[in-house]
Amino acid sequence: MVGFKDLTELHNEWLLSFLFGLEDQTLLAHRGSFKTSDLSLAMALLAVWMSNHNIMFFRKTDTDVAEIVMQTSKILKSDVFQIMVEDIHGQQLKFIKDTYTELKTNLPTNIKGASQLLGLGIGTSITGKHADIVITDDIVNIKDRISRAEREHTKLQYQELQNIKNRSGRFINTGTPWHKEDAISMMPNVRRYDCYSTGLMTRQEIKNIRESMTDSLFAANYELKHIADKDAMFTNPQFTPDETKIYNGIAHIDASYGGADGTAFTIMKKIPGGFIGFGKRWNRHVDECLTDIAMLHEKYRAGTIWCEDNADKGYLRKELNKSQLPAKGYHESTNKYVKISSYLKKHWKNITWLEDTDPEYINEILDYTEHAEHDDSPDSAATDDEVLNEQKLGEFLEKHKQLISGRLQVLQDAYMTEYPIKYAKAKPEYKPDNRIAVNFAKYITDTMNGFFIGIPIKVTSEDETIAEYVELVDQYNDQDDNNAELAKQSSIFGFAYEMYYVDEDGRIGITFLSPMESFMIYDDSILARPRYFVRLYVDSDNVLHGSISDESKIWYFTQKGKISFDPEDKPHGFDGVPATEYQENDERMGLYEPVLTMINAYNKAISEKANDVDYFSDAYLKILGAKMLDEDLATIRDDRIINFDGDNDGKLVVEFLEKPSGDETQENLINRLEKLIFQISMVANISDENFGGASTSASGISLKYKLQAMSNLAKTKERKFTSGMNRRYKLIFSNPLSGMKKDDWVKLKYKFTMNFPANLLEESEIAGNLQGVTSKETAMSVLSIVDNVKEEMDRMEKEQDTEGQKKLLEQLERDEAILKKRLSTHYDLEARKLEKQIASYYSQYGEDNVIAYRTMMESLSAEDRTLLMEQIDEFVRKYPQHTNLVPVRESIYQLNRLEGLQYSIRMQMLEIGAWDEIKIQEYLERLAARGANSAMETLGFGKSFYSVDSDVVRALLSRGWADGSNFSADIWTNSRKLTNYLTTDLAQGIARGDTYQKLTTKLRERFSKVSRRDAYRLVYTEGTFIMAESTILPFEGDFESYRTVHAKDKKVCQICIDNAKETFRIKDRVAGTNFPAFHPWCRCTFEIVVEDWDLWMEDYIQKHQNADDAKMIKRRMDDA
DSSP states (O other): OOSOTTOOHHHHHHHHHHHHOOSOEEEEEOTTSOHHHHHHHHHHHHHHHTTTOOEEEEESSHHHHHHHHHHHHHHHTSHHHHHHHHHHHSSOOOEEEEOSSEEEESOOSSOOSOOSEEEEETTSOOTTOOEEEEEEESOOOHHHHHOHHHHHHHHHHHHHHTTTEEEEEEEEEEEOOOOTTSGGGGOSSEEEEOTTTSOOSOHHHHHHHHHTSOHHHHIIIIIOOSSOGGGOOOOOOEEESOGGGGTTOEEEEEOOOSSSOOEEEEEEEEETTEEEEEEEEESSOGGGGHHHHHHHHHHTTOOOEEEEOTTTTTHHHHHHHHTTOOEEEEOOOSOHHHHIIIIIHHHGGGEEEETTSOHHHHHHHHTOOTTOSOOHHHHHHHGGGTSOOHHHHHHHHHHHHHHIIIIIHHHHHHHTTOOGGGGSOOOOTTSOOOOOOOOHHHHHHHHHHHHHHSSOOEEEOSSHHHHHHHHHHHHHTTHHHHHHHHHHHHHHHSEEEEEEEEOTTSOEEEEEEOTTSEEEEEOSSTTOOEEEEEEEEEOTTOOEEEEEEOSSEEEEEEEESEEEEEEEEEEOOOSSOSEEEEESSTTOOOSSGGGHHHHHHHHHHHHHHHHHHHHHHTOOEEEESSOOOGGGGTTHHHHTEEEEOOOTTOOOEEEEOOOOOOHHHHHHHHHHHHHHHHHHHTOOOTTSHHHHGGGTTTOSHHHHHHTHHHHHHHHHHHHHHHHHHHHHHHHHHHSGGGOSOGGGGGGOEEEOOOOOOOOHHHHHHHHHHHBTTBOHHHHHTTOTTOSOHHHHHHHHHHHHHHHHHHHHHHHHHHHHHHHHHHHHHHHHHHHHHHHHHHHHHHHHSOHHHHHHHHHHHHHSOHHHHHHHHHOHHHHHHHOGGGGGGHHHHHHHHTOHHHHHHHHHHHHHHHHHHHHHHHHHHHHHHHHHHHHHHHHHHHHTSOTTSSOOOHHHHHHHHHSOOTTSOOHHHHHHHHHHHHHHHHHHHHHHHHHHTOOHHHHHHHHHIIIIIIIHHHHHHHHHHHHHHHHHHHHHGGGTTTOOEEEEEOOSSTTOOHHHHHHTTSOEEGGGOOBTTTBSOOSTTOOOEEEEEOSOHHHHHHHHHHHHOOHHHHHHHHHHHHHO
């Protein structure tokens, strides 16, 4: 067949009507009735049987059309239709046009150019188009129900369709109704087939569908009604002429700020058995209604006017206050339909309206449905349930007062050892009257909470920014102590409160509150949403004051006879009521509340036991056989003596009276009560001598079994506490002052550690066994000795980092020491060579000759000195006694000997520089390889993965610092400096006539100390540079940023400290500016910075196509 196995005789009836009906027709059938499938089959048959007819098919949109046109095409292509076409037309069916919107076959004989079937959305232009058959399907939908504009548009489009029907053509309409004024109201010859009449659905199926959607949707789609019977929420309003009944009622404004909506004003007064109401509606902006509102407020002596401040930011409230009208704002959070269909519908029959109520106001309520265009009046009438007005607040305060006196005070007294036994009726003075109160309530509470929260809750997050902020907030508010008090209050009363605020320093504060001084008001929905939080306090004059917090603001009130609100309120900054209720359990039952009667019975029993002990201590003395004088018996009651004459035998009896002992019965009762108290409360009596036994020191496992009941109780409390903490941080993160994203609270994790007897050896073994099976964090969480796993891992990471860098630096310093020793040895050798050259010079030109030459010069006249300078031969002939000083003069003035010595020194210094360069470069090459491989080991690729060849090292050594210098330039600069020092010092020393010993001492100091220190400094500083540069090389390809880490030594300067505060790009590093070394003798290092590991891993995988490597690198970097 054609694939429609679900079509029935009813569908055949519809099909015949579609094919052979002569008049326009409208078929309204329920959803799921296969009417559209039947229609697509009809269009396929029309294309074959009436192939010369032109069909135009309309749905709501072009997209809606495509589905049906394609289904019609599929039917035509079926085997059944191929056979049918051959039988009727004697030819095979072929498609000339087959698209999502048009179908044309080879069957027509008189249609020129036009398609057999053309599908269009209802809004598409139809200018110039005509059709023999016009079909519409579901051109009316839920949009027509909600929007008048949509209804009018659809009706206009349907009217235009009347113009495209050819003479003798016809309309076929199918669909479901949505509104009493929609386009279906214009369609002719309507036939209705609702879900009850077609027989296509069972009663159970109808029931299931009804329960799955709103009544209005079910009515439109299945019952074919414009409005469901149940949607007629409001009927038969009641009225009264007595306006005095509404005096002191609460007012509300539903404001319009333009557009089609109106402004509604409501006054509602609660009276016994119901309400008195008044309403007025204007089709005007609220500003234009304020004068009328003021007049009505005065006429009916209304109280506070409530107005929503979500949209206008409190504008209307402020305007009302300017007009001296009492106004309060509130934050609207409830869906209007939910509010109207629940609260107003529930109370409608109990509301009596003043006869002066605006008819338009009442009519808008009576006409209200879920998708009503206007809801101002019913919304305003229903808002009485939204606001916490004076009357309602008074009712809540009274309920809270009753709760305190009837229950909370009793529980508080029990914890404070104020038991009924203390206030029992006094016994006669002569009877023992002990009042012993054994405070099981405090013991149970403190034991349970010591077990539950004795080890503080650990709050962690993988996001370090979030974790740091939460730690800051918790420390600022002493949250460990707050949590402990919350847990205690919850155990005492069954529930407790926590409140959030912004303090005078602009920081978020957290404080716990007892339910004796606060309460939360919830709505009556299934979700029980917090609506208001009320905190109470009494001043020194015994006047009650309080604060009320809703979802956006906080305001204050005073109850002195009647309740009065402060005129001003202020925003609290949190996205919701800034308080949380912590429950002990769903029933809000205190921990010792189920055993309180047993505790009272125990106190009574043990007090009576004490009375009996006193009684036996003061037993009566019985004296028989001797009559005592009256005056001796005056104090019989005090002395506890009973005297009788006795029998006639004259026997004297003196003994104490004893009453029957109930000691065993009393002990059994006391023991039974004690056992039941701990059994029913499910809290272990850990002070009992049988609790631990001999196994206490052997293992904590056996004790855990004994604490199982209390552990189960703690788990329930843990779940409740977790829920409360989720709300805590959700609210805190919603405050802009937190600097957190609103949803970041979901990244928090809470670790509750029950305070079991700890066996650290067992725990360490378990943690060790978990290594490699779970994450390090999970394994470490087993250890009760670790308070904060995240902090502990950070400390371990720092220790590992410090240890790794320490080892690297230790190796660096060992290599430096070896090189420095070689340099020192070499410099000592070169210094001795230099001394030998100077000694040779002095041996030839001794010290005495130099001094004699200077003495001679001082004694010569200017003329003779000139002669000595210019004509030495004449000078010798004139002064033959100075012939032996001629070589000294030649040495100084012709510099032949001294220049030779200086030249020799320069050659020696060149050799030293070359030797230094070779040895230091060899050292730096080894250092570079070690640094690079250390980095690759950190990344997880092994020690020998990365190779640094000599070309790379030479490139590093030649790389300029911030001042343009490099390793080689520094060596030769030092060499030239030393050469200049030596040659200058030598010349000046000789000219001064310094002795050999003085000159060599000076040169040795210059050579050994200054030049040696320059070499050492070069080794130290270049070593830091090469180590840092070679270590960062492996990171260049896949990482972008680094941060310097300054050394913790005396050489650290402010430059190093300041640079350590900033993050730099790897590609922008410059040694001496933003990368080590920053100065001579610098020992700073660096660390790689990754802001978003997830993004880094995506980039790495994209570049390398190796997710495993990315995961390994991240793990190694996390562990490093």
